Amino acid sequence: MSTITFTASQSSYPPTLPKDFNANQPKTVRLYPLSNYTFGTKDGQPEEDPSVLARLKRLEEHYNEHGMRRTCEGILVCHEHSHxxxxxxxxxxAFFKLPGDYLRAEDDEIEGFKARLDERLAPVGTQFSGEGVNDGWVIGDTLAQWWRPNFETFMYPYIPPHVTRPKECKKLYLIQLPRSKVLSVPKNMKLLAVPLFELYDNxxxxxxxLSAIPHLLSRYNFEFVDExxxxxxxxPGGGGPLKGPRPQTKVLAGGEDVQMEQNGDGTGASS
Known part of the structure; x- marks a missing residue:
């Protein structure tokens, strides 16, 4: 029987060491705990349109008068158990959406966006006082642009090749929450804190x-700060094994006067 001998091959060149994994770090965003924020409710804000068809009809009217509609929504991030x-x-x-809305034709983009955030989430009257009540909004990076090519529910993260005049552009902005803030939600809506793993691939x-948000935020590193x-x-690096219960979606405020119809296109997602 023949014997096969294996000889290790060696190079005269020294090994090439890979770059350190932290050689080119992305921007770091500081996240504060959910417990730092105060949540309340205010008068309900019924949807402007009774159905999806009515909403698309109003979009068409806006386009005919002002051109492409501009919409801004905010990705507000905090943490719970360092997630x-x-x-x-x-x-x-059933119907999930980010805070924000379409801008009026005459609005400056950022100032108009801040006004729409106030309409949705700013406290009213003397319900709250102290730190974080009247703090303004810090508008961060534009994380995505979604385009509506026609008067339909479908939006795309690009302009389709055959479309020269999209009917709506929706921008998603990172909202950098301060250490503390008071938020007040219309009582016919619920304000939720949804963990990234719940959104991912869902x-x-x-x-x-909304399910693309984990991808959008993967461009950042995070610092998780306690109270x-x-x-x-x-x-990178994490904080070791998870301590405490597994994070889950929390209802923070609202839902006291839910009289809205389920989304008319048969889905529970933002359109």
Whole structure:
């Protein structure tokens, strides 16, 4: 029987060492705990349109008078157990959307966007007082643009090749929450804190725009700060094994006067 001998091959060149994994780090965003924020309710804000068809009809009227509609929505991020959570609204226990709305034709983009955020989430009257009540909004990076090519519910993260005049552009902005803030939601809506892992690859429940948020935020590193202002975990590196219960979606406020119809296109996602 023949014998096969294996000889190790060696090179005269020294090994090439890979670059350190932290050689080119992305921007770091500081996240504060959900417990730092105060949540309340205010008078309900019924939807402007009774149906999806009515909403698309109003979009067409806007386009005929002013051209492409501009919409801005905010990705508000905090953390629970050192895991990022997104604050979003739920309507009729089925329809999810980010805070924000379409801009009026005469609005400056950023100032108009801040005004729409105030309409949705700013406290009113003397319900609250103290730190975080009247703090303004810090508008961060534009994380995505979604385009509506026609007077239909479908939106795309690009302009289709055959479309020269899209009917709507929706921008998603990162909203950098301060250490503390008071938020007040219309009582016919719910304000939720949704963990990233719940959104990821879950377009069946949240739709393509919201389920893409984990991808959009993957461009950042995070510092997770506790109630005392101390950094308790960060990425990359993490903070070790998860302590405490597994994070889950929390209802923060609202839902007291839900009289809205379920989304007319048969989905529970933002359109």
């Amino acid at each position: 990022p959570h997104i604050l979003m609204l739920q309507i009729a226990n 377009s069946a429940r949240y739709g393509p725009q 005392n202002g101390q950094v308790v975990a960060m990425t």
